[in-house]
Amino acid sequence: MSDIITYDEKVLIEENGFDDHFHDHHHEDKYKSNFISTYIFSMDHKMIARQFLITGMIWAIIGAAMSIIFRLQLGFPDESLAWLKPLLGKWITINAETGIGSLQPEFYYALVTMHGTIIVFFVLTAGLSGTFSNLLIPLQLGARDMASPFLNMLSYWFFFLASVIMFYSLFLSTGPFSGGWTAYPPLSALPQASIGSGAGMTLWTVSLVLFVVSVLLGGINYITTVLNLRTKGMTFWRMPLTIWAFFVTAILGLLSFPVLASGFFLLMCDRGLGTSFYLSEIFVGGAALDFAGGSPVLYQHLFWFLGHPEVYIIILPAMGLVSEVMAVHARKPIFGYKFMVYSILAIGFLSFIVWAHHMFMSGVNPFISNFFVVFTLIIAVPSAIKVFNWIATLYKGNLRLNTPMLFCIGFVSMFISGGLTGVFLGNSAIDIQMHDTYFVVAHFHIVMGIAAFFGMYAGVYHWYPRMFGRFMNETIGKIHFWATLIGAYAIFWPMHYLGLAGVPRRYYRFDSFDAFSSFSSMNQFITIAAIVVFFAQILMVINFFYSMYYGKKMTTKNPWGASTLEWTTPINAGHGNWDGNLPVVHRWPYDYGKNGQDFIPQIAPMAEGEEDSH
Amino acid sequence: MVFNTSDNSRINPQKFALWSAMASIVMMFAALSSAYIVRQAQGNWLEFQLPSMFYVSTIVILLSSLTLHNSYRSFLAGKEKQYKSLLVATFVLGLGFIVAQYLGWQRLYALGVDLKGNPSGSFIYVITFLHVAHVLGGIACLIVAMFHAFALKFNVTKRRKHRFELVVHYWHFVDLLWVYLLVFLMISK
Ligand code: HEM
Numbered sequence: 001m002s003d004i005i006t007y008d009e010k011v012l013i014e015e016n017g018f019d020d021h022f023h024d025h026h027h028e029d030k031y032k033s034n035f036i037s038t039y040i041f042s043m044d045h046k047m048i049a050r051q052f053l054i055t056g057m058i059w060a061i062i063g064a065a066m067s068i069i070f071r072l073q074l075g076f077p078d079e080s081l082a083w084l085k086p087l088l089g090k091w092i093t094i095n096a097e098t099g100i101g102s103l104q105p106e107f108y109y110a111l112v113t114m115h116g117t118i119i120v121f122f123v124l125t126a127g128l129s130g131t132f133s134n135l136l137i138p139l140q141l142g143a144r145d146m147a148s149p150f151l152n153m154l155s156y157w158f159f160f161l162a163s164v165i166m167f168y169s170l171f172l173s174t175g176p177f178s179g180g181w182t183a184y185p186p187l188s189a190l191p192q193a194s195i196g197s198g199a200g201m202t203l204w205t206v207s208l209v210l211f212v213v214s215v216l217l218g219g220i221n222y223i224t225t226v227l228n229l230r231t232k233g234m235t236f237w238r239m240p241l242t243i244w245a246f247f248v249t250a251i252l253g254l255l256s257f258p259v260l261a262s263g264f265f266l267l268m269c270d271r272g273l274g275t276s277f278y279l280s281e282i283f284v285g286g287a288a289l290d291f292a293g294g295s296p297v298l299y300q301h302l303f304w305f306l307g308h309p310e311v312y313i314i315i316l317p318a319m320g321l322v323s324e325v326m327a328v329h330a331r332k333p334i335f336g337y338k339f340m341v342y343s344i345l346a347i348g349f350l351s352f353i354v355w356a357h358h359m360f361m362s363g364v365n366p367f368i369s370n371f372f373v374v375f376t377l378i379i380a381v382p383s384a385i386k387v388f389n390w391i392a393t394l395y396k397g398n399l400r401l402n403t404p405m406l407f408c409i410g411f412v413s414m415f416i417s418g419g420l421t422g423v424f425l426g427n428s429a430i431d432i433q434m435h436d437t438y439f440v441v442a443h444f445h446i447v448m449g450i451a452a453f454f455g456m457y458a459g460v461y462h463w464y465p466r467m468f469g470r471f472m473n474e475t476i477g478k479i480h481f482w483a484t485l486i487g488a489y490a491i492f493w494p495m496h497y498l499g500l501a502g503v504p505r506r507y508y509r510f511d512s513f514d515a516f517s518s519f520s521s522m523n524q525f526i527t528i529a530a531i532v533v534f535f536a537q538i539l540m541v542i543n544f545f546y547s548m549y550y551g552k553k554m555t556t557k558n559p560w561g562a563s564t565l566e567w568t569t570p571i572n573a574g575h576g577n578w579d580g581n582l583p584v585v586h587r588w589p590y591d592y593g594k595n596g597q598d599f600i601p602q603i604a605p606m607a608e609g610e611e612d613s614h
Numbered sequence: 615m616v617f618n619t620s621d622n623s624r625i626n627p628q629k630f631a632l633w634s635a636m637a638s639i640v641m642m643f644a645a646l647s648s649a650y651i652v653r654q655a656q657g658n659w660l661e662f663q664l665p666s667m668f669y670v671s672t673i674v675i676l677l678s679s680l681t682l683h684n685s686y687r688s689f690l691a692g693k694e695k696q697y698k699s700l701l702v703a704t705f706v707l708g709l710g711f712i713v714a715q716y717l718g719w720q721r722l723y724a725l726g727v728d729l730k731g732n733p734s735g736s737f738i739y740v741i742t743f744l745h746v747a748h749v750l751g752g753i754a755c756l757i758v759a760m761f762h763a764f765a766l767k768f769n770v771t772k773r774r775k776h777r778f779e780l781v782v783h784y785w786h787f788v789d790l791l792w793v794y795l796l797v798f799l800m801i802s803k
């Protein structure tokens with residue numbers, strides 16, 4: 001029998017919290033706020049989190065819409081796209097005789113490139129880690145704000161600037177950059193290589209350099225905050241897994257994004273100053289260019305030294321969110337807390353020494369490839385530990401199958417499916433067949449794209465009340481979940497077969513190849529599924545904005561019965577988060593179902609004779 | 615504005631943020647050094663002697679660290695005049711370093727090593743240029759420190775000591791970074 005004990009956070013904080021003289025110090029800058037400083041140039045981490053989230057959502061809609069356009073091309077290459085002419089203008093050419101409008105191949109490549117860039121960097125890095133690191137690091141650690149609210153604000157505005165420039169590049173008369181999200185030279189290094197390689201690539205680089213600045217400013221702040229501003233009693237082993245994940249993510253970003261910056265710097269020299277870092281002897285239009293002795297593989301090394309940690313920069317925050325949300329809605333402690341932490345650290349470390357698995361087919365020495373094969377396969381071990389722990393957390397839990405929890409379970413499913421194909425690709429011999437086929441596309445969309453989106457959705461549905469004081473609609477949420485789960489498998493599962501059959505990625509159409517034309521119905525099926533999934537996401541966006549004004553109101557501080565600190569603040573907490581004292585932490589964050597109690601918040605002191613749970 | 619809410623913060627958050635930024639700068643140059651090694655291993659690599667001007671600049675920047683260190687010591691000891699004059703000396707030496715690097719580039723060019731030619735030369739220009747860009751950041755910090763020194767009334771407060779320390783740390787950092795780069799360029803020939 002469980003005797004229900006309710007905790008009055010207010011009493012706990014007032015009696016046990018500590019006074020940091022918050023009101024004495026910050027009277028002026030804290031309460032003097034107007035519209036601009038509250039909603040636009042805000043330094044409150046909670047507002048900055050919402051800014052990241054909403055900017056990320058806008059980009060997600062743009063990126064997803066692009067994918068629908070190029071999927072239409074792949075699924076129905078002979079159908080007329082003339083109806084898109086108002087949107088795409090000259091990128092749709094209309095055949096004067098038949099009246100059939102077709103997508104310009106150059107723009108097809110631009111769409112694929114922008115889709116990748118936008119989703120990887122702007123949505124799943126800024127929109128995911130930017131949102132939740134900002135929202136949760138101070139709240140879950142019991143801090144008034146980030147170490148430097150000003151740098152934090154700058155971090156958002158650099159992202160905004162990067163966004164504006166990238167968005168502007170979509171409207172260039174020569175189109176945006178079109179050489180793939182990885183921007184390999186020579187397409188990226190020679191302005192005359194393709195129409196997108198000129199002004200489009202210049203803006204792409206400028207935008208991403210600003211983006212790197214944003215990530216670094218954010219990361220420095222997150223790391224400093226975690227190390228320095230934890231409240232009393234919040235030891236490392238009492239931090240929620242979300243914080244561990246954001247912390248390691250920030251370290252990865254801090255160490256890998258500067259490498260990308262160096263790579264871009266050399267690229268800019270090649271483009272503008274005539275150096276030959278990445279360009280070797282090249283003939284364009286029959287004439288030899290001036291370049292001599294450069295190596296495009298050098299760029300690939302620099303890019304993937306960031307690129308691989310980057311995929312973990314995307315997935316680690318999602319993993320953290322899932323661990324936390326899952327424990328709350330399973331009413332059980334997360335299984336293997338310390339193993340979860342060690343796995344995060346191991347993944348973070350290993351992610352730096354596997355980059356060349358993206359280059360098995362780039363002409364790197366096969367003996368060196370072996371080294372990367374081994375480490376790539378080893379990274380499956382901490383990944384598998386985490387999966388095991390999630391499943392063990394669900395096992396015999398008191399599951400509340402609400403939308404956030406469903407997305408957690410969906411995350412685990414996606415991560416398993418996509419992780420398994422990673423093990424195939426990690427073998428350099430098998431990769432000879434698979435590289436640059438739809439098998440790779442299926443792998444990374446499932447393990448990174450969909451899984452990270454699921455983690456983000458779990459977080460959005462779970463913390464929506466914390467952000468907006470209302471709940472999102474559950475029914476629409478569940479429709480969103482099932483449509484996305486089934487739809488995503490419908491899109492990406494068949495791609496494995498395409499890839500095994502050798503269908504290459506980044507092709508404009510397949511029906512003209514004898515070997516691939518037999519897959520046209522499969523491609524149609526994928527396109528239809530993609531359209532369905534796209535509309536399911538629109539449903540989510542509608543739910544998101546509708547609920548802001550009409551959602552069910554949050555009436556208690558801690559509606560989910562969670563033990564972490566963010567649920568002890570006032571419902572409409574202002575800048576500074578807690579009104580009076582700061583909470584003091586007495587236990588780890590996963591005391592669910594301990595000693596017959598539903599949950600014990602972190603601020604509740606240990607009972608007599610009670611021991612720490614781990 | 616910094617919220618420092620907990621008393622378990624052993625290191626100062628601003629200093630820690632500075633060190634994190636330094637770590638990321640180190641990664642940037644580590645990337646360039648590895649790119650250098652990888653490219654060099656591929657052959658077609660022009661060999662030449664580094665102009666001795668780069669050794670001169672090394673001495674200049676090492677001296678500037680020394681003067682800054684002593685300026686900081688004098689500040690703590692309350693010796694206002696020494697503190698100010700050594701700070702100005704650091705600033706002048708810092709500018710001297712940049713001039714010396716510029717002369718170094720000119721010597722390189724005179725040797726026939728051009729930015730555009732063989733990558734072995736391009737790397738030297740790019741690496742030294744990026745380093746100078748970081749030194750310029752340090753010069754900006756020194757200007758702020760001089761502003762504090764001359765515009766404010768001399769007073770050894772915790773806050774000013776702390777601000778000065780940030781400048782000192784960063785300056786020593788770009789100095790050490792240069793020493794590393796020089797040694798790297800010398801031994802990887
Ligand atoms: C279980 C561990 C994993 C292994 C062994 C693995 C292995 C690989 C390999 C070998 C490739 C290169 C395939 C090729 O281009 O031929 C690859 C591609 C990729 N992987 Fe994974 N992976 C794993 C997990 C992940 C995770 C967790 C993510 C992201 C969260 C991820 C994201 C990606 C991406 C984005 C690409 C393709 C990039 C591109 O070429 O555009 N992988 N993976």
Ligand SMILES: [Cu+2]
Binds near residue numbers: 308355358
């Ligand atoms: Cu990888």
